[in-house]
Amino acid sequence: MQQAMAGTLEAPEALLARLDAAARRMETPCGDGLMVWRSWGEGEPLVLFHGGSGSWRHWIRNIEPLARHRRVVCPDLPGLGESAMPPPAETPAPIATLVRQGLTEMLGEGTRYDLAGFSFGALISGHLAAQAGPGLRSVTLIGAGALGLPRPRTELLKVRDKQGEARIAAHRHNLATLMLADSGQIDALALLVQEWNTEHGRFRSRGFAHGASLREAIAKARAPVALIYGERDAIAWPELERRFEALRAVQPEAWTGVIPGAGHWVAYEAAGAFNAMLLDMLRRRVGAA
DSSP: OOEEETTEEEOHHHHHHHHHHHSEEEEEEETTEEEEEEEESSSSEEEEEOOTTOOGGGGTTTHHHHHTTSEEEEEOOTTSTTSOOOOOOSSSHHHHHHHHHHHHHHHOTTOOEEEEEETHHHHHHHHHHHHOOTTEEEEEEESOOOSSSOOOOOOOOOOTTOOHHHHHHHHHHHIIIIIOSOGGGOOHHHHHHHHHHHHHOOOOOGGGSSTTHHHHHHTTOOSOEEEEEETTOTTTTTOHHHHHHHHHHHOTTOEEEEETTOOSSHHHHTHHHHHHHHHHHHHHHHSOO
8 A cells, every 4th residue: 555645655665765764873782783773853752662573664654753743763673673683681671771772872871762662662661661760751562461461372374484475475464463453454565564574583572472571670660651552452452451450550650542443563553543642641741742
């Protein structure tokens, strides 16, 4: 599906290339290589962490709308996208430390920022929040797992051993099973993002998605916390309220939000509603948007 941009029709490949070209790029140490960061816009930083097997492209429908209000900062998390693999880690905490160090180098010591993380990015956000100093002004978790509750099974197909139409069909299956509630939203852009992310993903994060690691880490956060789900998120539906309760058990003042009809990749499937909710939460919690 083509994207309407500034009154014109823009093909998915052109949209991705244009946003990549418009980004300010920075690199920080990561294992034996570098972690890649991109930023757009001006003003107070809003840092976005993408999901597992992803890249900055998970935010393709959010970057420009959010960058009208904030400086939007998107890394490729370690071992994903263009970033090098992290050192071996048995928990998310060392990876969060590596990302936090890069973020400090990226923004400068003492800079105030807001953080939002999707899925695996929510897990890293929670562990970073447990370590962060006063620079972290708020943390928003999106489609979060690892809250100590059972996760519904999602049967995904292997993609790397397939080519042509079989590979596209596998991407469609995986997007419909895990990422998007409405299969009609699986358009050319979603498939392009999924294919690029799959080709470049090396770090396997699914082992961190179970247990209560995020709940335990976010309990230590001193910044305001929020949790957003798409109403039909495959990792949480139909028990979203139990997840909100698990968060409030350790962060009683946490804000929560549900976007009707959307799935796990809510920032893509319901981009307009998601962008508005995130900006409104930031405005009301910390007075910035």
